[in-house]
Amino acid sequence: MSQIFFFKKNKSKLLDIFPNLKLKNNFFINSVKPLNIADKYDVTFLESTKYIHDAKHTKAILCITTKKLENYLPKKVDKIIVQNVLYEIARVLKKLYPSADVDTPDLSLSKPKVTEFKGVKFGNNVLVGNKVKIGKNSIIGANSIIEQKVLIGENCIIGSGCIIKNALIGNNVVIQDNCKIGQKGFGFIPLKNKNLKFPHIGRVIINNDSEIASGCTIDRGSINDTIIGSNTYLDNQVHVAHNVQIGSNCMVAGQVGFAGSSIIGNNVQIGGQAGISGHLTIGDNVKIGGGSGVVKNIEDNQTVMGYPAESIKIFLKKNKKNE
Amino acid sequence: MSQIFFFKKNKSKLLDIFPNLKLKNNFFINSVKPLNIADKYDVTFLESTKYIHDAKHTKAILCITTKKLENYLPKKVDKIIVQNVLYEIARVLKKLYPSADVDTPDLSLSKPKVTEFKGVKFGNNVLVGNKVKIGKNSIIGANSIIEQKVLIGENCIIGSGCIIKNALIGNNVVIQDNCKIGQKGFGFIPLKNKNLKFPHIGRVIINNDSEIASGCTIDRGSINDTIIGSNTYLDNQVHVAHNVQIGSNCMVAGQVGFAGSSIIGNNVQIGGQAGISGHLTIGDNVKIGGGSGVVKNIEDNQTVMGYPAESIKIFLKKNKKNE
Amino acid sequence: MSQIFFFKKNKSKLLDIFPNLKLKNNFFINSVKPLNIADKYDVTFLESTKYIHDAKHTKAILCITTKKLENYLPKKVDKIIVQNVLYEIARVLKKLYPSADVDTPDLSLSKPKVTEFKGVKFGNNVLVGNKVKIGKNSIIGANSIIEQKVLIGENCIIGSGCIIKNALIGNNVVIQDNCKIGQKGFGFIPLKNKNLKFPHIGRVIINNDSEIASGCTIDRGSINDTIIGSNTYLDNQVHVAHNVQIGSNCMVAGQVGFAGSSIIGNNVQIGGQAGISGHLTIGDNVKIGGGSGVVKNIEDNQTVMGYPAESIKIFLKKNKKNE
Numbered sequence: 031m032s033q034i035f036f037f038k039k040n041k042s043k044l045l046d047i048f049p050n051l052k053l054k055n056n057f058f059i060n061s062v063k064p065l066n067i068a069d070k071y072d073v074t075f076l077e078s079t080k081y082i083h084d085a086k087h088t089k090a091i092l093c094i095t096t097k098k099l100e101n102y103l104p105k106k107v108d109k110i111i112v113q114n115v116l117y118e119i120a121r122v123l124k125k126l127y128p129s130a131d132v133d134t135p136d137l138s139l140s141k142p143k144v145t146e147f148k149g150v151k152f153g154n155n156v157l158v159g160n161k162v163k164i165g166k167n168s169i170i171g172a173n174s175i176i177e178q179k180v181l182i183g184e185n186c187i188i189g190s191g192c193i194i195k196n197a198l199i200g201n202n203v204v205i206q207d208n209c210k211i212g213q214k215g216f217g218f219i220p221l222k223n224k225n226l227k228f229p230h231i232g233r234v235i236i237n238n239d240s241e242i243a244s245g246c247t248i249d250r251g252s253i254n255d256t257i258i259g260s261n262t263y264l265d266n267q268v269h270v271a272h273n274v275q276i277g278s279n280c281m282v283a284g285q286v287g288f289a290g291s292s293i294i295g296n297n298v299q300i301g302g303q304a305g306i307s308g309h310l311t312i313g314d315n316v317k318i319g320g321g322s323g324v325v326k327n328i329e330d331n332q333t334v335m336g337y338p339a340e341s342i343k344i345f346l347k348k349n350k351k352n353e
Numbered sequence: 354m355s356q357i358f359f360f361k362k363n364k365s366k367l368l369d370i371f372p373n374l375k376l377k378n379n380f381f382i383n384s385v386k387p388l389n390i391a392d393k394y395d396v397t398f399l400e401s402t403k404y405i406h407d408a409k410h411t412k413a414i415l416c417i418t419t420k421k422l423e424n425y426l427p428k429k430v431d432k433i434i435v436q437n438v439l440y441e442i443a444r445v446l447k448k449l450y451p452s453a454d455v456d457t458p459d460l461s462l463s464k465p466k467v468t469e470f471k472g473v474k475f476g477n478n479v480l481v482g483n484k485v486k487i488g489k490n491s492i493i494g495a496n497s498i499i500e501q502k503v504l505i506g507e508n509c510i511i512g513s514g515c516i517i518k519n520a521l522i523g524n525n526v527v528i529q530d531n532c533k534i535g536q537k538g539f540g541f542i543p544l545k546n547k548n549l550k551f552p553h554i555g556r557v558i559i560n561n562d563s564e565i566a567s568g569c570t571i572d573r574g575s576i577n578d579t580i581i582g583s584n585t586y587l588d589n590q591v592h593v594a595h596n597v598q599i600g601s602n603c604m605v606a607g608q609v610g611f612a613g614s615s616i617i618g619n620n621v622q623i624g625g626q627a628g629i630s631g632h633l634t635i636g637d638n639v640k641i642g643g644g645s646g647v648v649k650n651i652e653d654n655q656t657v658m659g660y661p662a663e664s665i666k667i668f669l670k671k672n673k674k675n676e
Numbered sequence: 677m678s679q680i681f682f683f684k685k686n687k688s689k690l691l692d693i694f695p696n697l698k699l700k701n702n703f704f705i706n707s708v709k710p711l712n713i714a715d716k717y718d719v720t721f722l723e724s725t726k727y728i729h730d731a732k733h734t735k736a737i738l739c740i741t742t743k744k745l746e747n748y749l750p751k752k753v754d755k756i757i758v759q760n761v762l763y764e765i766a767r768v769l770k771k772l773y774p775s776a777d778v779d780t781p782d783l784s785l786s787k788p789k790v791t792e793f794k795g796v797k798f799g800n801n802v803l804v805g806n807k808v809k810i811g812k813n814s815i816i817g818a819n820s821i822i823e824q825k826v827l828i829g830e831n832c833i834i835g836s837g838c839i840i841k842n843a844l845i846g847n848n849v850v851i852q853d854n855c856k857i858g859q860k861g862f863g864f865i866p867l868k869n870k871n872l873k874f875p876h877i878g879r880v881i882i883n884n885d886s887e888i889a890s891g892c893t894i895d896r897g898s899i900n901d902t903i904i905g906s907n908t909y910l911d912n913q914v915h916v917a918h919n920v921q922i923g924s925n926c927m928v929a930g931q932v933g934f935a936g937s938s939i940i941g942n943n944v945q946i947g948g949q950a951g952i953s954g955h956l957t958i959g960d961n962v963k964i965g966g967g968s969g970v971v972k973n974i975e976d977n978q979t980v981m982g983y984p985a986e987s988i989k990i991f992l993k994k995n996k997k998n999e
Binding site for chain 3 (some may be wrong): 132133134135136137139140155157173175191193208210213214216218220222223224225227245247249267269271285287289303305307323325337338
């Protein structure tokens with residue numbers, strides 16, 4: 031699905047943004063995308079050796095990177111060599127999507143018209159933005175806000191006091207009271223006295239049959255999407271940062287926090303108050319004990335615990351040794 | 354007090370739900386209750402050796418349990434032997450209370466009528482459901498939602514943006530802004546692709562003189578009630594899961610999380626961000642250090658710290674040894 | 677700026693509150709202030725040796741303290757010797773500011789009048805109290821509540837579902853959806869069956885260019901103010917307790933919790949779910965690892981981790997030793 035949530039300036043050419051570069055190709059930029067999904071007219075970027083596999087196979091013809099990393103990219107790719115890759119990407123994004131760096135409240139909100147939402151029930155004072163679509167047999171609780179262009183499937187129950195924006199929600203999804211979904215994540219380039227806010231053009235995608243309990247916050251992606259898999263249940267006060275992808279059939283207990291860009295497998299169980307650091311890969315069928323702090327990737331089928339989290343066997347052994 | 358919050362089908366007989374069983378007694382089921390309070394026409398259940406004391410003294414005449422546990426029950430009790438006790442209980446509950454497994458927003462909400470709530474002050478846009486009762490001198494802040502049949506005592510202050518359902522609230526209680534009280538807890542039977550949601554027929558009971566700070570979530574009980582004792586204070590962003598019972602005169606600092614079904618004594622002090630695992634018993638006068646993870650029962654008068662939490666003396670000794 | 681948020685009884689003399697004392701001076705009390713900023717007609721207090729430096733230089737002429745601490749105060753200062761300093765301070769505050777101990781919802785709220793707020797955009801159902809001021813080009817999202825006398829600067833974006841009271845907010849500040857700012861903190865004198873609520877006469881001050889993400893709670897100060905420095909960014913679900921002061925250019929990740937009265941320097945970075953205990957001083961340029969529990973002061977330029985948090989070098993060494 032193409033980007034629908036953010037206004038995009040369609041006529042930005044590469045040399046408008048990088049006027050001093052000598053490039054083989056000057057073109058109208060389509061969008062900014064990560065290496066693995068970037069296409070011919072996208073701007074992509076390589077900022078860490080974590081992504082050198084994607085670099086090798088990218089379809090992009092232009093990549094922003096550093097002196098140190100440029101040799102991981104194919105020869106045919108034009109490189110823009112910079113000091114701070116994310117700063118330049120933020121700059122490109124701001125040019126293309128001038129309003130994606132701040133969550134301006136949706137001022138198009140109004141009471142839903144019965145004729146537009148057949149088979150949908152609304153509580154009191156619900157507000158919906160332009161072009162919202164909601165499937166039949168769904169219910170939206172009182173005081174909830176569904177901002178423009180959000181799509182909600184059939185048989186969904188959205189509680190009261192929820193705020194949903196920049197999100198695509200499947201069928202049979204339950205979202206309990208007071209969840210905040212789709213807001214900008216915690217992304218910015220730290221600059222003394224005036225940080226540069228990183229535009230967030232990603233979305234939140236919540237797949238079928240999921241349940242999100244009260245008071246959760248799920249930030250939209252910065253460049254990728256934030257994804258909750260099908261039949262995955264989140265308990266109260268869970269915090270899901272931008273670009274996190276959680277698989278199917280997962281169980282996430284109360285007050286768990288996911289830092290940005292981690293990828294969680296299927297059938298993963300996470301105990302209350304655990305924290306998952308950013309940019310990690312957690313395998314399928316992993317169990318993470320309550321209160322643990324996960325700072326490294328975890329292979330499939332592992333059970334971990336502690337801070338930093340380690341195999342439960344080692345954790346219990348250490349605890350014994352210390353007695 | 355009898356169950357008032359959930360619609361109950363009154364004509365469910367045991368053999369309608371378990372058609373293939375040979376039972377001494379077939380009867381109209383009253384409700385589902387734990388062993389210690391179940392009466393003659395209730396369905397009760399034994400799913401763990403934790404409850405064998407209650408099993409011995411139960412007044413119930415019918416109990417769902419496993420092959421392994423059946424001998425802990427008195428002979429006179431009819432047993433229904435199953436693989437997964439909680440799955441069967443969920444099935445019985447769903448038959449009796451067909452709407453308790455999902456929090457459908459209350460569509461009976463409307464502006465409170467002055468004549469029905471004498472001596473009560475309401476902020477703007479407050480919404481109340483049918484049969485709500487609020488005592489005199491209580492104040493309800495703007496945009497708050499009090500769902501059907503909720504009872505609130507006298508001299509209470511409910512802040513703005515609160516959502517309260519399935520709850521009984523005493524006198525002189527303060528609930529600060531944006532609390533979410535009485536929603537379904539995190540209970541379900543994990544089934545691939547389509548979990549079975551566990552109906553929650555319990556309530557939240559908040560006793561006199563308590564204070565609940567901003568942004569707390571207190572889930573209603575599944576079969577028991579969730580209880581906050583009198584003169585107990587909860588700080589911001591505390592998460593109280595289903596069936597938790599907290600005693601009187603307790604102090605619970607910010608962002609503490611209680612997993613389901615734990616029982617906390619009186620005069621207990623819990624530091625910020627501590628986590629209490631499920632199904633534990635914490636004694637009176639216990640002090641739990643901030644950030645601790647409690648995974649075992651704690652006797653009266655203990656001070657504990659660490660993860661897993663242990664006596665503070667041992668904690669300090671270990672920390673010293675490691676230096 | 678003088679105290680503007682709480683109604684103050686202007687004619688309370690010292691001997692009205694402490695009728696049995698023999699004092700050199702009886703005067704109309706101005707306010708209650710900490711030692712370092714108290715002036716001639718303020719009541720001040722010394723309850724811990726942490727503040728003996730301030731005691732020596734205070735301009736106050738009257739101080740509530742204990743037998744044990746009185747000698748740290750200059751001779752010219754009248755001392756009121758008590759058992760429980762904070763209890764007596766709460767009593768004085770309650771006399772002077774009879775409504776600051778409970779957050780009664782603002783019943784003066786109404787729809788903002790266009791003529792009063794030139795250049796400000798409001799979403800649907802916004803409610804503002806008396807004497808609120810909002811600078812030009814600011815936007816307030818739907819369903820947000822701005823209580824009486826709150827000041828908001830120019831170019832601010834306040835999200836939807838926010839509740840702001842007793843707060844002064846600078847220019848270019850972004851506050852995302854569902855933040856709760858300015859409520860009473862977790863302060864009370866524990867008394868069996870009926871705690872004495874500590875009046876909170878402080879404010880929340882959020883300086884220019886800050887960003888507060890979704891679902892944060894920032895309590896107002898009890899006697900001091902709670903302060904967020906300029907260009908400081910807080911991620912989702914952060915909890916800031918009363919009297920906390922955070923410097924400029926700080927980055928605070930999701931679900932971090934600050935207990936009361938800690939002072940955080942400039943350029944401090946704090947990882948997700950870390951907890952900072954009360955009454956600490958954290959220096960400039962400090963980095964605190966995610967999930968850490970900080971229980972001691974930290975000097976400038978340190979990097980710490982663990983629970984209790986310690987130098988990262990020691991943390992890593994210990995972790996290795998335990999392997």
